[in-house]
Amino acid sequence: MLDFPTWKKTWLWLITAVAILAALPSLVSMTSAKWPEALPDPTVNLGLDLAGGSHILLEAEPSQVAAQRLENLEEAVRTALRQAEPRIRIGDVSTADGRLTFMVEDMGEVDRARELILPLVNGNGMVREWDLSMVDETRFVLTPTEQGLEQAVTDAMDSATEVVRKRIDSLGTREPTIIRQGDTRIVVQVPGLQDPDALKELLGQTARLEFKLVDQTALPSDVAAGVAPPGSEIVPYAETTAQAGTSLAVRRLGGIRGDNLVGAQQTFDPQTNEPVVSITFDQQGGARFANLTRENVNKPFAIILDGKVLSAPNINEPILGGSASISGGFTTETANNLAISLRSGALPVDLAVIEERTVGPDLGADSIRSGLLAMTIGSVAVIVLMIATYGRFGLYATAALVINVLMILGIMAVLNTTLTLPGIAGFVLTIGAAVDANVLINERIREERKRGRRVVAAVETGYKEASRAIYDANVTNFIAGVLLFLFGSGPIRGFAVVLVIGLFTSVFTAVTLTRMWVAGWLRKARPNELNL
Structure with missing residues (x-):
């Protein structure tokens, strides 16, 4: 139980060092110093309640x-x-x-x-x-x-x-926090995005893409008057096109929707060098698109996006291979946004923005200061109590506590997780849980000494017996944390992330690392008594 060969100690210190190094960019970001650009910089992201x-x-x-x-x-x-x-x-x-x-x-x-x-x-x-x-x-x-x-x-x-x-x-x-509210509403909260205009533009685009045959029997006068032949409908041209202000008659049924798209990318037309969106259909969509173009050679078909005609090219030959391009007077930015919308899929229903707010980071800064103050005061109080109560073993617990906090930050940074205000509460809770594990171990060692066991035997038995209770307690907490993460949202998930990560780091630092340190001290000092 107290045997730590060199390879094992090297492995444990390597894990600890990597996690601590991963936490350094996040710690530097809290100060006015700058992290070197040449080095990797995984940092903990702040949630809406902290970063605005x-x-x-x-x-x-x-x-x-x-x-x-x-x-x-x-x-x-x-x-x-x-x-x-x-x-x-x-x-x-x-x-x-x-x-x-x-x-x-x-x-x-x-x-x-x-x-x-x-x-x-x-x-x-x-x-x-x-x-x-x-x-x-x-x-x-x-x-x-x-x-x-x-x-x-x-x-x-x-x-x-x-x-x-x-x-x-x-x-x-x-x-981001994206949750249903009621039957027909969706709440969207994006941390760190202070300008919601780009977000509104992206979410406000339905991206419903359709390919429909042009009704060539429609009279221009009827189309201008908004009168469509039976089985057809009048669709206006998009404002970005040269035909803006006019309309086109297209067949209402029998076209192809963009539901079968598997790819969309902003590219440039090789002939005009204008920004376009290149699209790719899956096998089923590609076959339908090929059939549509094969059966209607020399006929025009309209490319319609969100109820507006982008263009109405003529089908000169069957378009095989499941690929095509969409033009419509795009800029590079609008073509890229359209590609993003098409890749993510069309909204099955239009979404209107009925409320928007920009949350500033000031409240988050206050929350961070308050949370750090609470964590600092609590940590200092716990450190003083542990050292006063358990002496050398209290020093080991204190070192494990500091490493534990750094490891949580490092793992969160590597996993690109987000720290929320409840996450800070999870930090404080983790500190208490980590110290609780050392208290169980030290008290169990005291009991074994009172029963007359020798120092090494008492320490070994204390760690062995206390570890069982620690593992059982952490398993139940782990189940609770996973359920919170699966069924919670936003800040609740932020708390669950810190809790679950903290469970693993607490066991690693409070049990494994302290046991390695105690084993090294016992082997070196060979004490006859413990000041517990």
Whole structure:
């Protein structure tokens, strides 16, 4: 138990030294000194409550989810009946009043049409998404259910939350707080970002990319008047394009969405040297894009982003390979932002900023000073008590305590974790837990000496028996910390991170390191008595 060969001592000191060195950049950043640029500089990031930052509240419009579901259902029904063998023809299609209605032209095909539509109506089988009814024997009426709409809104908000998280992560920020609030709101807090305009611009872009065929039958006068032929819709050009202020008639259904994108990168057009966005589809999306361009050679198709036409190039030849480029009067910055938005995925619903705040770092500086003061006073009091009570063993506990704090900082810096105000509380709690471990060990050694054991035997037994209780206590704390991290958010997770890291470093310093120091002293001094 007290045997520490040279290789083991070297290994333990190496781990300690690496963790302490990793903490140095964070300590230097607290002073006016500068860390050398040539050296690695892992530093602990400060949370919103300490460093300040941006707070934004986003709200979604549920009616958009209902409209998108209705459009998806119409396209799915048309596709299912068109691909049936033989094809089932329908007419008089309407999506008025939030319902899909259509008429089967051949009355003898009604039953077969119902069999094809039922799987689309039932959805995943857990929630009935649509009610199917018949009118006048040949007209189908599909009405959304309340449960289906609620589930769709929930799924859309969950997806939107994940998209927001990906976009913020692409900015290089660390430990943002992104949580759902109510049914249709998302709270976003980004530490260290004092200017929320770039964040608002990035989150306010839905990035819904669509490729739709241009309706060449539409008369220019009708398009200018906002009148679209049946089955088409009028879409305005984006303000960044040369055709800004005009509109285009495109086929409402049958296009391709950007859901199958797997890559987007800002590049430059080799002919004009203008910034463009190069996109790549997955296998399924690439096949659909190839089919669309193959079947419509010499026809124009519109590239639409968030309901605005970016361009309407002519399909000169089939576009194979699943790659394409998007142009639209971009600057390098706007093209890069669009690429980020496309890579992170389209928002399933528009998000409007209904509240924004910029939190200054002044309150955080006060919190840091107060936390450090509390930690310093507590540490000094604990150090004085330990040395007065346990003498040499108290000095070992004090050294372990200092190393413990430095190791926590170093590990947090290497892992790029964020320190929050509750995290400072976790530091203080860790100090208490680390000292508690040494108290258990020292008191157990006292008991063994009172029972008549020799010095070495008492120390060895004390460490062995006390370690069991220490490990048991830390396992329960570890479980609690993991649960806090998994189910908590923001500052709660910050507390959990410090707690879990502190559990490992406390056991390492308070048990392993002090045992190595005590073993070295016993081997060198060979004392006959312990001043405990």
